Amino acid sequence: MIGDMVRGLVTTIKHVIQRPVTIEYPEVRRPVQPRFKGRHWLHRYENGLEKCIGCSLCAAACPVEAIWVEAEVNTDDERYSPGERYAKTYEINYLRCIFCGYCEDACPTEAITMGHMYELSLYVARRRDLHQG
Amino acid sequence: MATTAVSTEPFSDYQGDLERLRGVVSPRALTGETMLLNMGPQHPSTHGVLRLLLELDGEEIVTCNPEVGYLHTGIEKNMEDKTYVQAITMTDRMDYLNPPANNLAFVLATEKLCGLEVPPRAQAIRVILLELWRIASHLVWLGTFSLDMGAMSVFLYTFRERERITEMYEMVSGQRMMGTYFRPGGLWRDVPEDFVPAVREFLDIMPEKLRDYERLLRNNPIWVERTKGLAPISAEEAISWGLTGPSLRGSGVNFDVRKAMPYSGYDQYRFDIPLGEAGDVYDRYWCRFQETWESLRIIEQALNRLPGGPVLSDNRKFTPPPRSELGVSMESLIHHFKYWTEGIRPPKGEVFVPIESARGMMGCYLSSDGGPKPHRVHFRQPTFMHISALRHMTPGWLIADVIAIMGGIDIVLGDVDR
Ligand code: SF4
Ligand code: SF4
Numbered sequence: 001m002i003g004d005m006v007r008g009l010v011t012t013i014k015h016v017i018q019r020p021v022t023i024e025y026p027e028v029r030r031p032v033q034p035r036f037k038g039r040h041w042l043h044r045y046e047n048g049l050e051k052c053i054g055c056s057l058c059a060a061a062c063p064v065e066a067i068w069v070e071a072e073v074n075t076d077d078e079r080y081s082p083g084e085r086y087a088k089t090y091e092i093n094y095l096r097c098i099f100c101g102y103c104e105d106a107c108p109t110e111a112i113t114m115g116h117m118y119e120l121s122l123y124v125a126r127r128r129d130l131h132q133g
Numbered sequence: 134m135a136t137t138a139v140s141t142e143p144f145s146d147y148q149g150d151l152e153r154l155r156g157v158v159s160p161r162a163l164t165g166e167t168m169l170l171n172m173g174p175q176h177p178s179t180h181g182v183l184r185l186l187l188e189l190d191g192e193e194i195v196t197c198n199p200e201v202g203y204l205h206t207g208i209e210k211n212m213e214d215k216t217y218v219q220a221i222t223m224t225d226r227m228d229y230l231n232p233p234a235n236n237l238a239f240v241l242a243t244e245k246l247c248g249l250e251v252p253p254r255a256q257a258i259r260v261i262l263l264e265l266w267r268i269a270s271h272l273v274w275l276g277t278f279s280l281d282m283g284a285m286s287v288f289l290y291t292f293r294e295r296e297r298i299t300e301m302y303e304m305v306s307g308q309r310m311m312g313t314y315f316r317p318g319g320l321w322r323d324v325p326e327d328f329v330p331a332v333r334e335f336l337d338i339m340p341e342k343l344r345d346y347e348r349l350l351r352n353n354p355i356w357v358e359r360t361k362g363l364a365p366i367s368a369e370e371a372i373s374w375g376l377t378g379p380s381l382r383g384s385g386v387n388f389d390v391r392k393a394m395p396y397s398g399y400d401q402y403r404f405d406i407p408l409g410e411a412g413d414v415y416d417r418y419w420c421r422f423q424e425t426w427e428s429l430r431i432i433e434q435a436l437n438r439l440p441g442g443p444v445l446s447d448n449r450k451f452t453p454p455p456r457s458e459l460g461v462s463m464e465s466l467i468h469h470f471k472y473w474t475e476g477i478r479p480p481k482g483e484v485f486v487p488i489e490s491a492r493g494m495m496g497c498y499l500s501s502d503g504g505p506k507p508h509r510v511h512f513r514q515p516t517f518m519h520i521s522a523l524r525h526m527t528p529g530w531l532i533a534d535v536i537a538i539m540g541g542i543d544i545v546l547g548d549v550d551r
Contacts, residue, residue, distance in 0.1 A: 004352040011348045012286050021293050033300070035307040035325065061473040063219035100222045100313050105321075106473040108459055108466065114307065 037099045037114040040092060045082070051111035052090065053083040061106035066096035094120055158188045158196050167195050174203050178281040178536045181546025183520065185535070187527075194535065197527040199520045204550035212510045216476025217243050217317060220507060225311040227512065228548040231270040233262050233302075234490040236315040238497035238512065241396060242486040243317040246479035246501050247451045255319035255444040256398045261332060261435045262302070262314065263397070264428040268339075269298040270491035271425050278418070278540035279350060282359055287349055294342050301331050317477065318446035329436060336433055343425060351419075360415040364526040364538045367412060374525060375518035378493025379421040380542045384412030390489035402431045414541035421543065451477045476505040492516055492543050516548035 023030060032038070043051045054071030070089035080086035101114050151163050161167045173184040182203035188195040208227060212220040224235040237259065244251065251259075276291035299309040305324045306312025314321050350356045366376070371384040381388060389406045391399040407423035409416025446452050449465075453472045458465035481503040487496040493515030500509040519542040526538050 004354060008349045008353055011345050015286065015290065015345075021296070033304045033307070035305070035322075036303060037307040057470065057473055061219075063215055063222045098222060098311065099308065100311075101307060102219070102222075102473075105453070106469075108469065110456075 032116050032118070036116050036118075037101045037104075039094075039115050039117040039120060040103070041113050041115045042090065043111055043113065049079070050081045050086060051109045052087045052107075053081050053109055053111070054085045054087040055108065057106045057108060058103035058112055061102040063100060063102060064096045064098055066093045066098075067091070067103060068093070157198055158186070161190075161195070162188050166190075172532075172535065178539065179546075180277060180539075180544055183544065183546055183549070185523070187532070187535070189532070192531050194527045194530055194532070197523055197535070199523050201517070201520060201546075201549050204546045206551065208551040209510050209512065213507055216505050217479065217507060218472070218476055220510070221316065222311070222313050225313055226547070227551050228490060228492070228495070228514065228516075228545055229310065230273050230545050230547075231266050231491045232310055232312065233259075233266045233315065234488060234495060235512075236313065237263060237397070238486060238488050238490075238495050239499070239510075240315045240317055241488065242484050242497040242499040243477075243479060245484045245486055246482055246499060247317065247448075247477065249318045249446050249448060249451050251319055251397075251446060252443050253398070253440045254323075254442045257435045257439050258305075258320060258324055258444065259315060259397050260399065260402070261432050261439075262305070264431045264435075265298050265301065265332070265335075267428050267491045268425045269295045271421055271428075272298075274421065274491075274540075274543045275346060275350075278543075279356075281536050281540050282356065284350065284353075284356065287346060290342070290345065294339065297331075297335055301328065301335070304328055304331065316445070316452070318448065318452040320444040323444045329439070332432060332436060336429060336436075339425075339429055343422075346422070351422075357415065359534075359537055360418060360541070361413060362411070363414040363534055364530060364541070365411050365413040366522070366526060370525065371412060371522075374522040376493070376522055376542075377515050377518065378489065378491070379407075379424060380417055380493060380515075380519055380522075382406060383409035383417035383420045383541075385410050390487050390494050394487060396486070396488055399431075402434050404431050414537050417541040451479075478503060478505050487513070490515065490548075492545065492548060493519070512551060514548045514551065516542075516544050516546075520544060520549055 045051060054069055056069045056071065059065070059067040059069050068089065068091045069087050071085045072088035073085050074080060074083070099114070103112050104114050155163060158169065159167065162169055168189045170187045170189055171184060172187055173179040174182040179185070184200045184203065186198040186200065188197070208223050212223055215223065221236055221239060224239045225232040227235045272291040272295045276288035279287040302312055302314075303309045305328055306314035306321065366374070366384055368384045368386050371381050371386060377388070385408050387406055387408055390396075392406060404427045407420045407427065409420050449468045454462075454465035454468050459469055479501045481501055483498070483500045485496055485498045487494050489495075494513070495515055496513035498509070498511040498513070499507055502508040522542070523538065527535050530538065
């Protein structure tokens with residue numbers, strides 16, 4: 001009986017002298033995996049045109065109806081995307097988003113992808129960073 | 134009438150009138166001879182929001198009435214408003230300690246409705262992830278159970294190992310817990326290259342860790358004293374209360390859905406079902422604990438014979454086309470649009486698919502009216518049955534024992550209320 005107690009104690013002491021596995025979070029950050037689904041990115045082609053063509057497929061795929069897309073027709077004077085239409089409004093409601101990645105899967109032009117940013121609560125001064133990347 | 138030590142509104146329809154509890158508690162409570170006490174809904178050892186109305190004679194339990202529903206989120210009803218693919222995301226959030234098993238129950242039911250074949254590679258990867266999460270779930274259970282019983286360090290160690298599993302899940306699905314990795318017809322994507330070495334490393338380190346947990350608890354006199362002989366339940370009683378999983382096998386009943394009704398190719402793996410004898414809390418603990426060893430065995434076999442090939446069925450009626458085809462084939466583009474806007478349309482019918490989750494038999498009943506959204510979804514969740522068995526297990530034991538009994542049946546409130 002005493003032996004079993006001592007064996008348990010030895011196991012605990014063995015752990016005390018091991019290196020800690022925790023990290024000091026705000027100073028040290030745990031790298032995320034390449035597939036990590038964080039805040040979305042909307043992409044452009046190299047020539048500066050937007051990849052999004054305003055098809056709303058992402059909005060249809062989204063299980064929680066977090067995406068709102070309003071499409072507008074491109075004209076020759078005002079061209080935003082190579083296709084016929086572009087997204088005039090593109091909003092993702094992060095209060096609803098569950099980061100499932102369905103929008104990324106659904107997008108036919110690879111315009112939207114899931115990024116690696118997960119710290120979404122920011123001070124007001126830093127909100128600009130969130131919007132401008 | 135003598136005033137009794139009743140906290141306000143023990144039951145939702147109690148309304149301060151003890152008469153309303155007639156038949157729920159013993160007559161002695163109505164005269165004030167015994168005391169009514171609420172344990173929960175906010176109690177650290179109920180592992181969520183569960184409320185037990187305990188009737189106490191001194192410190193001894195006379196009756197115990199569990200009340201559930203505090204975590205009810207209407208997931209099953211909400212699923213009727215989503216397409217089949219969208220609905221998978223909701224299953225992740227039911228039994229939050231074992232999300233892939235929830236995914237699997239729903240996805241298997243959908244596949245059965247559609248008559249979809251799953252490629253062997255997808256099946257093997259499913260099994261690996263399911264068993265990893267069974268271990269993860271048992272680790273959380275072991276940690277919290279022993280924490281409730283006063284052994285703190287086990288909790289810290291088990292969460293350290295569980296972290297490796299969530300990390301591997303993040304590697305394959307992009308999320309630590311709510312991965313939605315299983316899709317009708319296979320998997321979201323193939324696993325990345327690093328996955329197999331990561332699992333192998335896990336298999337290497339895990340046996341030593343399990344031996345550590347065993348050293349800490351198995352023969353620990355305090356642990357044995359508090360769990361051995363506590364709340365024994367015979368095989369017949371366990372069956373009639375609807376217990377499944379390790380809670381049932383602790384009573385010596387050899388029933389495991391993986392053996393009885395194999396799915397996802399479980400019949401190809403060699404593993405044993407740990408059984409208890411006495412059916413007490415200690416046996417339930419020991420059965421669950423030994424299951425982690427068997428899971429390691431299954432994972433190793435699955436890794437050794439991991440087949441190559443696709444991970445998603447190529448039946449375009451029910452699965453999305455690969456991205457590479459979108460730019461070249463008009464037909465694929467149409468399939469892609471249909472899949473993500475309208476979803477899949479399984480034929481009319483009803484199915485029930487049982488699987489073995491970490492806690493017991495979990496089943497998904499799915500009824501389709503031929504439309505793109507499920508007509509009715511219902512889940513048979515093991516913990517719901519286990520909690521109702523508390524009425525039978527707790528009387529005659531002390532308050533401190535209730536904590537141990539609850540730990541022994543491994544309650545997860547997300548598994549109860551949905
Ligand atoms: S990640 Fe999922 S929930 Fe979030 S916007 Fe995309 S589809 Fe919607
Ligand atoms: S992000 Fe993609 S799916 Fe969404 S509207 Fe733009 S092009 Fe369509």
